[in-house]
Amino acid sequence: MKLSVIHAGDFMLDGGAMFGVVPKSMWHPLYPSDENNMIPMAMRCLLVEDGNRLILIDCGMGTKQNEKFFGHYYLHGNHSLDASLKAAGYHRDEITDVFLTHLHFDHCGGALEWNDSRSGYRPAFKNARFWSNKEHWDWAVHPNGREKASFLKENILPLEESGQLAFLEGNSFTENIEIIRVSGHTESMMLPLIHYKGRKILYAADLLPTPVHIPTAWVMAYDTRPLISLEEKPRILKQAAEEDWILFFEHDTSIECASLEQTEKGIRHAASFSLSEV
Secondary structure, three states: OEEEEEEEEEEEEEHHHHHOOOOHHHHOOOOOOOOOOEEEEEEEEEEEEEOOEEEEEOOOOOOOOOHHHHHHHOOEOOOOHHHHHHHOOOOHHHOOEEEOOOOOHHHHHHHEEEOOOOOOEEEOOOOOEEEEOHHHHHHHHOOOOOOOOOOOHHHHHHHHHHOOEEEOOOOEEEOOEEEEEEOOOOOOEEEEEEEEOOEEEEEOOOOOOOHHHOOOOOOOOOOOOHHHHHHHHHHHHHHHHHOOOEEEOOOOOOOOEEEEEEEOOEEEEEEEEOHHHO
8 A cells, every 4th residue: 555645735724713612812823824814724635556446535725716715715726636746647537536525616516527518517536436425415415504615516516427426325435435424514524544554544634634633622613513513523533543544634734644642631643754764
């Protein structure tokens, strides 16, 4: 098995929304915002070469949206999905599977690109199957008022039309990738737990977008069921600490991976390192 970090770009989100009820006086020293209260976010995807499968976990927000949309999220920086794939020695046409942790635009938007088909869009990975699950799909195609701005129909419905959409059942994706399902952030989000070099790496997605979110009460305002998040986080982090898992962060701009330790205040971030050091 081979793992490669794929950077799909950087964007900005409101710091208050990212840290929920936690006061700015507490989160700002740890994750500073600009004068508009915006904080930088990465879209850090993961490429898994597992046997004859080349699996891309999440794919960023893509480039098909209009200027007004990108103006809201301040897409910036030099990273791009294609450039990162090329640096890793691959091309998007070689991807066999695109595993979507959930269907919020910053995780799945890159799955589709503009063309002149009936829907106006086509899969950006022409040889891949796109993986979601039935529970989350149903939640996304009938969005609640709070998530409607994150579930964009142009990111979702053309996948079904393409014939390349597949639904995962159970809690195993490959022999080396288990799936943990959580529903505090959104219904049935899937977190890959990857067996790699004798360790387990948790692709934390939006359960833990950054290491700053490790303390139990540090829950995003974007979570649709924060009380469920408050139950899911300590349960998963307890197992992660006991079994010495590595956490892989999708949104932190500087920290790729972290280990955990038990402290008097609970489980906390122990050490930071890059995936290449694993």
